[in-house]
Amino acid sequence: VSDVAALQSCLAGEHAAFYAYGVLAAVINDRAHGSRADLRATDDYVAHRRRRDALIDQVTALGATPVAAQPLYELPFPVTTVSSAARLARLVERRLAATYAAAVGDSVAAVRALAAAGLTDAAVAAVSWGATPTAFPGTTGR
């Protein structure tokens, strides 16, 4: 797997994460406006948008066409409460951690460093949404 393929896979993950955060942040904002969860969701939404845009730039710089977002993503369960929104955030971050971990294994040098940073961010975010810390985030529960 090339660096470009590893980046594309991370980008596809970030597209999905950005969509999911759009949904969950809206639910939390509606149900718990101004709460810590609300601020957290907004911060993470912005962070994922920034990371997605950075990945698009990276892929483009390597001469490839960045993968596009899907028009719609199927949510794994209804997101109607703060609790279910937090559950979705945990799920998204766990899956992103697995995606970035795989990208670390499939890349070298600067792209590997970028993927490792993404893995750390996803692991920290998952715990901030209530996930239990694990010894090997991204390598289990994919």
Add this chain to the structure above:
Amino acid sequence: VQAPTFPRRRLLALAAGVSVVSLTGCGESSRTGPSPTPPPASPDVALVDEVLLDERRLLALVDRTMLLRPATTDRLRLARHIVAAHVDWLDGIRVRGRRVRPPSVDVAVPPGRGAALAGVADACRLAASTRRRQCVRAGAGSLAQMLASMSASHAVLAVELAGP
């Protein structure tokens, strides 16, 4: 903490092209006896040694902090479990007979629960950045993946221990 389902002992053997040997013999073959000049370590094997030593140091620091500052035990229990899982995994993929000697840790644990926890949090933060650099150095993608994962778990611990 669930250890990953990974081809543990095979990992470095496949990556570095060396054969898997038993750890119980500490490098000595029953037929050949001790080897006077061990073969040069592949970069990944040397890297695993380096990481293992570092994780053992961190584990020793956590243990010492829990021993000298019992009030930190509740907060450090998870950290201990996670770092011990790292050590166990690294022990499992050691492919040469020579064991990495457990370090003798002579660190000062600051007085007071908060300062002691902050000391471990700092050590986790340092381990996170060190593991990140080591992951870029690793030759095998599978080893790099696990080092990046360890880096992420240390970063999580640093955040958790730094909190109230």
